[in-house]
Amino acid sequence: MVDAVLYVSRSTIPEAGAVEQFMDIKFTSLARNSALDLTGFLIATPVYFAQFLQGKGSSLGCVMQSIRRDERHTEIDEAPLLHFDELLFPRWQTGWFGPGSFTHNYVERLLGECHGHLAEQGAAALLRSMKTILPAGTSRPFCRHSFAKLCKFV
């Protein structure tokens, strides 16, 4: 059984410095998450962050403590702790969606709909959509058993 956290938050980073800050988070998380054996994804747009982290509960707790107090984002809407039988996203990956119509009309719309609703239908909807957005081969299809659990949870 592997634990997982999922959240959507609002970025507080001014647009001018967004790419530099994202690169900073990307390199910090690459080093720390690899060392702690955490996998999943972090995606960022000018307005939102969405993150899914999977691994040992103690490692998740440690990293989430840092993430929760990070002032580069606010209004962190966290789903209750999730549990899966396998790694849904077998490696750690990050994605920056810069300003533009795809980001605005699709990614931010999706994140806006999930923000504030992760304890309801939002968690399953977000994970399902991420599998279509993130590069092929970086995620595994949900096995029926895991997805049934997630649906039970939401």
Ligand SMILES: Cc1cc2nc3c(=O)[nH]c(=O)nc-3n(C[C@H](O)[C@H](O)[C@H](O)COP(=O)(O)O)c2cc1C
């Ligand atoms: C949206 C967001 C996501 C982050 N994700 C991670 C992450 O997955 N792993 C990580 O080590 N740091 C991540 N960080 C950076 C941490 O908040 C923190 O700056 C870093 O881990 C250093 O920890 P410390 O401040 O406790 O020394 C993230 C920051 C933000 C704003």
